[in-house]
Amino acid sequence: MSSDVIIQAIVSGLLMGLVYALVAVGLSLIFGLMEIVNFAHGEFLMLSMFFSFWLWALLGMDPLLSLPIVVLALAVLGFATHYGVIRHVLNAPMLAQICATFGLAIAIRSGAQFLWTPDFRSVQDPLVAGRLEIAGIFIGQPQLVAGLVCFAAFIALWLFVTRTETGLALQATAQDRQAAAVMGIPTDRMFALGWAIGLGCVGVAGAMLSSFYFVFPDVGINFALLAFVAVALGGFGSILGSLVAGVAIGLVESLGGVLISPSYKLLIVFSLYFAVVLVRPMGLFGRY
Amino acid sequence: MSKKSNAALEAALAEPVWPAAPPAFTWLGFGVFALLAVYPFIFTGTFSHHLMIMVFLHAIMAQSWNVVAGMSGQISLGHAVFFGLGAYASALLYIKWGITPWIGLLAGMAISALAAAAIGIPTLRLRGHYFAIATLLFGISVQIVFQRWDWVGAASGIFMPIVRDDPWLVLQFHGSKLPYYYLSFGLCVIAFAVVWDLQRRRLGMRLLAVRDEPEAAASLGIDVAWHKVIAFMISGAMMSTAGTFFAQYVLVVDPDRVFNFEISVLALLMVVLGGIGTLWGPALGAAILVPLSEFTRTWFGGTGGTVDLIIYGILILLICIYQPRGLLSIVTERLRRRVDTK
Numbered sequence: 001m002s003s004d005v006i007i008q009a010i011v012s013g014l015l016m017g018l019v020y021a022l023v024a025v026g027l028s029l030i031f032g033l034m035e036i037v038n039f040a041h042g043e044f045l046m047l048s049m050f051f052s053f054w055l056w057a058l059l060g061m062d063p064l065l066s067l068p069i070v071v072l073a074l075a076v077l078g079f080a081t082h083y084g085v086i087r088h089v090l091n092a093p094m095l096a097q098i099c100a101t102f103g104l105a106i107a108i109r110s111g112a113q114f115l116w117t118p119d120f121r122s123v124q125d126p127l128v129a130g131r132l133e134i135a136g137i138f139i140g141q142p143q144l145v146a147g148l149v150c151f152a153a154f155i156a157l158w159l160f161v162t163r164t165e166t167g168l169a170l171q172a173t174a175q176d177r178q179a180a181a182v183m184g185i186p187t188d189r190m191f192a193l194g195w196a197i198g199l200g201c202v203g204v205a206g207a208m209l210s211s212f213y214f215v216f217p218d219v220g221i222n223f224a225l226l227a228f229v230a231v232a233l234g235g236f237g238s239i240l241g242s243l244v245a246g247v248a249i250g251l252v253e254s255l256g257g258v259l260i261s262p263s264y265k266l267l268i269v270f271s272l273y274f275a276v277v278l279v280r281p282m283g284l285f286g287r288y
Numbered sequence: 289m290s291k292k293s294n295a296a297l298e299a300a301l302a303e304p305v306w307p308a309a310p311p312a313f314t315w316l317g318f319g320v321f322a323l324l325a326v327y328p329f330i331f332t333g334t335f336s337h338h339l340m341i342m343v344f345l346h347a348i349m350a351q352s353w354n355v356v357a358g359m360s361g362q363i364s365l366g367h368a369v370f371f372g373l374g375a376y377a378s379a380l381l382y383i384k385w386g387i388t389p390w391i392g393l394l395a396g397m398a399i400s401a402l403a404a405a406a407i408g409i410p411t412l413r414l415r416g417h418y419f420a421i422a423t424l425l426f427g428i429s430v431q432i433v434f435q436r437w438d439w440v441g442a443a444s445g446i447f448m449p450i451v452r453d454d455p456w457l458v459l460q461f462h463g464s465k466l467p468y469y470y471l472s473f474g475l476c477v478i479a480f481a482v483v484w485d486l487q488r489r490r491l492g493m494r495l496l497a498v499r500d501e502p503e504a505a506a507s508l509g510i511d512v513a514w515h516k517v518i519a520f521m522i523s524g525a526m527m528s529t530a531g532t533f534f535a536q537y538v539l540v541v542d543p544d545r546v547f548n549f550e551i552s553v554l555a556l557l558m559v560v561l562g563g564i565g566t567l568w569g570p571a572l573g574a575a576i577l578v579p580l581s582e583f584t585r586t587w588f589g590g591t592g593g594t595v596d597l598i599i600y601g602i603l604i605l606l607i608c609i610y611q612p613r614g615l616l617s618i619v620t621e622r623l624r625r626r627v628d629t630k
Contacts, residue, residue: 037417039365039424088609094416098363099560100608106553107601110594225428228421236417263436270425277418278410 008137009258010251015139015147017250022150022205023223024230025157025242026198032174032237033194036086036097040105042224044199046112046217048074048206053121053215062127063211064145067204074203078195086195087188112217119216126211146208153204154243157197161239170194174237222266226253229273235283244284321477328469337465341537343578344472345530348479349551350558350570352526355483357556358565359492360519361499362412363420366427368551370400370524372434374531375546379446382458389459393532397525404524405517412520413513431547445542448535459536468537475533479526484567486522495519499565527555550597557600560607563614572616 027041038044048070055066063070081104089100128141161167172180173190181187205223213219230249234241249269256268276283328337349371356364377399378392411422435443451458461467486492497505498515506512535541558577563569581596607614 031417037420039420085605085609092608092612093361095357095361095363095564096608096612098365098417098420099556099604102365102553102556103601103604103608105601106597107605110597110601113594114598221428225425228425232418232421264432267429267432270429273422273425274410277414277422281414281418 004136005258009254011137011139012143013251013254014247015143016254017247018147018150019205019209020226020230020250021243021246022153022201024227024246025154025239026201027227028231028234028237028239028242030194030198031231034090034191039098039101040108041202041227042220043105043108044074044077044202045206045223046220047108048203049210049215049219050112050116052207052210053123056123063123063207064127067207070207071200071203074199075196078199079192082192082195109217116217120214121216122214123211140212142212149208150205153201157201158239226269229269232273233276233283235285238283238285241283241285324473328466334465337469339579339582341465341468341472343574344476345533346554346558346578347476347571347574348530349527349555350574351479351483352523353555354559354564354570355526356520356523357559359495359499360516362416362516364423365420366423366552367527367555368547368549369403369427369430370527371531371551372546373400373403374528375535375541376440378532379448379535379541380440383446388457389532389536393529396528396532400524400528401521404521408517408520412516427552431543434543434547443543445540448539472533475529487567553600557604560604561615563616566616569614569616
């Protein structure tokens with residue numbers, strides 16, 4: 001096997017990894033804030049891809065241009081999910097919390113199948129298309145743009161959480177709900193904001209994916225599973241951990257596909273989860 | 289130790305932990321059992337037999353999920369794995385070596401219990417969501433492997449040959465559904481008896497302690513993680529019997545059918561609907577959901593599958609928010625209030 005193939009796999013794994021990282025960080029943020037694992041995360045990604053697709057199909061807007069609309073829509077959906085569902089199970093046993101988001105996932109996914117059929121759809125002639133060739137390595141332009149936009153979104157999120165007053169309030173709420181409330185932080189609003197930001201991240205990732213990935217009701221599952229692995233690897237609740245783990249998983253997936261077998265690349269990533277759980281359950285950067 | 293405290297201890301030990309059920313309930317139980325035993329002769333249609341077979345099958349699946357979720361407090365999102373392992377174990381043993389499905393039933397249970405230990409031992413010592421995610425990933429991984437594994441028939445699966453001799457040895461009945469009815473009824477009764485018995489054993493009590501107060505249980509010397517693993521193994525073995533029965537009932541085993549994600553969803557939903565952690569909740573859930581699903585399938589035709597799932601998802605959501613202890617708790621809470629006021 002030539003080194004070109006390996007480098008090619010590294011480059012495309014890196015770009016996909018940046019997308020995974022953004023999906024994962026939404027999950028991690030929500031978990032860090034309120035210790036709830038959002039099992040409907042993949043379904044929200046699917047919805048954002050469909051939003052993006054329909055804006056293109058019905059209004060002719062390119063996914064790249066409709067990005068702000070999709071992100072806004074997902075953020076609103078995040079608020080709605082918090083006030084409609086999560087708020088009611090916030091103090092319930094873990095069992096009810098897992099079942100609630102899981103039930104939400106099933107309802108959204110099968111609802112999408114009912115409305116839009118399980119067909120595969122794709123955006124034709126996106127604004128950025130084709131590929132670049134640099135020293136014999138091919139880079140898909142949509143993938144490149146997706147990776148860069150997701151990375152930019154990641155930086156923006158990181159700056160928001162660490163540099164702004166609202167971001168610090170978010171962190172305080174994540175550290176100690178009660179103490180934060182005593183300090184006058186409206187924790188309930190922080191939770192809602194966490195959901196809005198978390199799903200907003202998913203919105204960015206979904207909008208970028210829709211320009212080069214097939215759009216169908218089950219599309220979110222694999223991304224969500226990879227995001228679960230990423231969050232476990234990076235550490236539940238760790239933002240930086242999500243970035244490192246997301247990229248690592250992108251690399252493991254694409255290198256595993258090249259070196260071992262493409263049909264087992266998901267299994268290779270999943271076994272990473274079991275390795276993390278066995279060796280370092282708190283993840284690379286997290287607390288547990 | 290003084291004599292007085294010994295007497296107090298003995299008095300405490302003599303006191304039954306589980307107060308006897310009111311006689312009316314015992315009679316009601318016997319009545320339902322007798323009714324189910326003669327049901328196929330009252331309703332003689334094939335569909336009415338099939339319907340009850342499905343209710344029994346799903347009641348076993350629900351009871352199995354109830355053991356891990358209701359008794360040890362852990363959420364499994366990949367219970368279909370054990371259903372599929374049970375189905376494949378008996379089908380493969382019969383196809384490859386002609387071994388009777390009765391042995392296959394036991395083999396499936398052993399394999400499922402081992403698989404449960406393999407997932408449970410690393411994850412059950414951690415907090416609950418690690419286990420839930422692990423079961424989800426494991427469920428999909430096993431399905432991927434079986435879809436690509438040629439020796440087990442890959443994606444097209446295994447078709448069982450039709451055999452008409454020795455029906456009780458090969459567990460195939462082609463003339464009537466009656467033997468399937470009593471077989472599933474028997475398996476279901478055993479599954480419920482196991483849980484009934486478990487609740488009265490020390491193991492069951494320790495499991496409840498682990499579920500409700502893990503720290504307190506640990507301080508009393510109970511190995512918390514290990515008890516959760518045991519519950520998960522029992523649960524896996526129980527689910528496997530349902531899979532073996534299903535394989536013998538439809539005589540086709542393929543990865544998309546027996547490792548179907550919907551099985552995991554259904555097991556969860558029936559328990560949450562009926563009443564988690566109760567003996568009869570899973571039966572109630574199965575008795576409500578199976579007819580609902582069979583009838584929506586006939587109403588909506590081919591797309592019934594997704595309409596089902598939309599309803600299931602919304603049901604799970606609503607129950608978690610408004611009645612997290614299930615439908616059965618509406619009845620039992622009212623009863624308890626009546627007993628308290630007496």
